[in-house]
Amino acid sequence: MKVSGMTEASPAIRLQNLRKLYGSIAAVDGLTLEVPRGSFFGFLGPNGAGKTTTIRMLMGLAQPTSGDIEILGLRMPDDEIEIKRRIGLVPDESLLFDHLTGPEFLEFVGRMYGLARHVAAERSRELIALFDLDGARKKLIAEFSKGMRKRLAMAASLIHRPELFLMDEPFEGVDAVGARFMKDLLLDLARRGATIFLTSHVLEVVERLCDRVAIIHQGKLVVEGSMEDLRSGSETLEDIFVRVVGAERPAESLGWL
């Protein structure tokens, strides 16, 4: 399908002066950012910096107060439906349905993305096996552990073969084996041209996976660049992060501790 304004040369995500106000508080404050196609992009920031709000706006779950969002060359919200068809989501909050089994949920998601029923069912079976959820095939999602829920959410994000992945803390609660598998899968997807935009508090993971990084603090972009450029000095990503968000909390301030 050809959609007006869509070009292959456009970045995967382009945010122009994006702003989101909650009352008088700016959760995102004039964010301008470009995520190149095919990049593995780490979007970092301390708690409450505006990461999840930004992702919610990218997903179309929250309306920006002002500013422009362009995803895969399409404008949000004008081309919202087409954008949603082409992105895979691993949201922070659970969008799983507790009283479905894993395969049922994946089949549901596939059908929501317009796959034929038999195709959705077939891919559902394959994804369940790939994500090592075979043993829990007949379990309700309500009985899943946190790590299993995350794995299922990631499986759901793949079922329609999206070009861009938006992932909010995708490895949270996942065990080491599962996390390793998910990381390898994402690296493979990135190598094959998919764009991955993820948030994570585990800076070592970001450092290992991402080729570009942006750090926001109090809704504003404070650092953006390639991982190579950022690591050109002696600082680690953690050093850079702590320096730019200015988080020094001396433990001795609590005398009783």
Place this chain on the structure above:
Amino acid sequence: MTGFARAVLWAQYRMLVNLYPRRWGGAVLAGIVSALWYGAWMLAAVAIASLVSEMEDPDRMARIFAGGLLVVFLYWQTVPLALAATGASLDLKRLLVYPAPRGQLFAVEVLLRLSISLEMLLVLEGAAVGLWRNPGAPWWAPLAFIPFILFNLFLSVGVRELLARLLVRRRIREVVIFVIVMLAALPQYVATLSDPGDVKRAASVRQSILLPWPAAAEWASGQAPFVALLVLAGWVALAYWFGRSQLEKGLRFDATAALAADRASTEAGPLSGALFRLPSRLLPDPLGAMVEKEIRFLSRAPRFRLVFLMGFTFGIVIWMPVIIGRHRTPGFFSDNLLTWVSVYALLLLGEVLIWNVFGYDRSAAQLYHLAPVPFWQVLAAKNVTAVLFVLLELTLVTLVCLALRLPVTGAKVAEAFAVTLLLLLYLISFGNLSSVYHPKGLDPAQSWRSSARGFQILLILLYPVAALPLALPFLARYAFDSQIAFYAVLPLNFALGVALYRFGLESALEAAQQRKERHLAALSETEGPIAMNL
């Protein structure tokens, strides 16, 4: 049906199938009650069909249809709101991430609106069958109900979406609810306060064909079909535009941003801050801390604020016709008005304060199981909170009654407090058990959410049993014609209540220990793509 609609309905069906073996008891009970309820409406539909099939005079038929369709319209649009049960609807928060075209979302939402209007559909079906069997009615007469049904469906989508957005905002929510309950009580007041002749005369006036129900009535009675068709087409188009535009606004609505606009008002003022801290001053920790937390939480939970407000407004409004208007007669109800209103307020508060005390603050339930606090103290804190809120509610009920110059004496106030608090003691004895055995995680921000229908049916059966001992003091007063007899029996009631409470608490503690995992799992469960709020 579109692929999107099929996928949503399939997921909902699978969820019901998955749940069935676990909740078969509730499903059977709900099935029996639903069969009785809809069976009664089916009988009404058959009666209507029989009456309509024998009608001859088109003018009379038009007048009767216009009145009947007005009742259908009011029932369809207001009863779900007054019952705080808005039927099944799409859980848009979970479905918005998928590429579903807005038109399909609207179509599915319209279909789901049928879930709150099955009664009215049965009634209209009865009327349509009656017209079809009526030899004097033209073949196209029953078709009049199709645009009327569409009009109601589109309108109810719009009304629901509009209210859902309004009810997110503090203060606006309270005003909206107040207006709704007052409107719901209006017909009762009109019937009570007006002369029967006036009502009859008003009913016999031929209403303007420009309104949707007289237009449908004119069409159904075989008169002015073209004018009625034009009028109804206009109303259907208007309702479609309203429903569609309200759904669009609902999809773009950011509840977090709306709440943030009045977040500053969440901060407790000096007076409310002191009131919140009062239990900590009177009770030792951790009991005091838990009671304070419960008071702070509930006073900020929209669902609780709604039922609390309804207790001393709607409760009084619906009982007032007992003592005012043409039907006022001295008797059991009018003599004990304050007690009835107080007990009614208690029943409204019951779901939050008594029957599902862990359902609204689910994360706190986990903490209570983890904290080094004996679980009896947790239940006791919940019960003390219930007593405090009920006392506050009763005080407000009394003050409103006094402000309205209703017949309230010191003796009546004491009686209302005594009876209501005793009933509360009985109810929380059962409530502690139900909160442990049947917890259901609910969103405290949802003004309209309520517990499962099956459990509500169980409550209907339980209330009379729990209230049975309270008949004793009233019987004693009636038998001995003495107020002393009434108060003499109360200590006996109290002792019985204390024994029941202790027994209930011990059983609940045992169950809480054995069912800890199931308890927490039940509280963490979420719903499917369709929010069932029946």
